[in-house]
Amino acid sequence: VGWGTGELGYLTLRKLLMITVV
Helix, strand or coil: CCCCHHHHHHHHHHHHHHHHHC
């Protein structure tokens, strides 16, 4: 389990990127 700023930040960044692309 690695729920830290690294994974959380990465997931958030991906979601933001997808929203921006769409």
